[in-house]
Amino acid sequence: MTETFPPSFWREPVVALARALIGAELLVDGVGGIIVETEAYDVDDPASHSFGGLRVRNAAMFGPVGHAYVYRIYGIHWCLNLVGGERPGSAVLIRALQPTHGLEIMAARRGSSDPRAFCSGPGKLAQALNVTKALDGAALDQPPFHVAPGPAMEIMVGPRIGITKAAEQPWRFGRKGSLHLSRPFPRNG
DNA sequence: GTATCGATGATCT
DNA sequence: GATCATCGATACC
Numbered sequence: 001m002t003e004t005f006p007p008s009f010w011r012e013p014v015v016a017l018a019r020a021l022i023g024a025e026l027l028v029d030g031v032g033g034i035i036v037e038t039e040a041y042d043v044d045d046p047a048s049h050s051f052g053g054l055r056v057r058n059a060a061m062f063g064p065v066g067h068a069y070v071y072r073i074y075g076i077h078w079c080l081n082l083v084g085g086e087r088p089g090s091a092v093l094i095r096a097l098q099p100t101h102g103l104e105i106m107a108a109r110r111g112s113s114d115p116r117a118f119c120s121g122p123g124k125l126a127q128a129l130n131v132t133k134a135l136d137g138a139a140l141d142q143p144p145f146h147v148a149p150g151p152a153m154e155i156m157v158g159p160r161i162g163i164t165k166a167a168e169q170p171w172r173f174g175r176k177g178s179l180h181l182s183r184p185f186p187r188n189g
Numbered sequence: 190g191t192a193t194c195g196a197t198g199a200t201c202t
Numbered sequence: 203g204a205t206c207a208t209c210g211a212t213a214c215c
Contacts, residue, residue: 077209163207
């Protein structure tokens with residue numbers, strides 16, 4: 001058995017949590033890899049699904065920390081968040097992984113033989129790991145999930161992607177130099 | 190390399 | 203009816 005994160009880890013402020021999750025290992029049924037890109041969504045953040053309070057879709061964000069929040073976007077893709085933060089209603093969007101486990105399964109699910117195409121975006125990652133609504137609200141310290149600490153890494157910071165509200169907040173984090181990011185980070189002046 | 194656009198459905202106004 | 207925390211295909215530089 002590999003070590004897991006203690007409950008206190010998930011109660012860190014959500015922006016710090018998003019940064020701390022870079023380098024962690026994330027597997028679903030033994031398939032996955034190292035987290036290389038995340039975004040923080042806070043409860044009083046206009047870009048967050050929790051903004052405006054508890055509703056049916058976002059219920060998992062207001063549930064216990066250390067659980068998953070999964071939603072459908074654009075009617076097509078699933079996106080995986082890890083619920084955490086100081087206050088209920090915040091979560092970390094997992095945007096990209098460096099694939100390390102189950103490469104053949106990911107290739108089949110993604111219809112691609114290029115590992116860079118497996119998990120380099122939130123929708124791709126969900127497809128590669130077979131994340132669907134069935135995992136919304138599931139605990140991260142129990143199967144099929146496995147989330148474990150990893151080595152410290154050099155981190156890049158930038159604005160979040162694909163949002164129209166609070167777009168200026170630098171709440172996107174990524175592993176410096178990773179070949180598996182959804183998009184490059186803006187150059188740091 | 191960047192730009193634009195359609196797919197497709199739940200949620201909200 | 204409009205809005206999406208996206209992706210892949212296509213067109214063009």
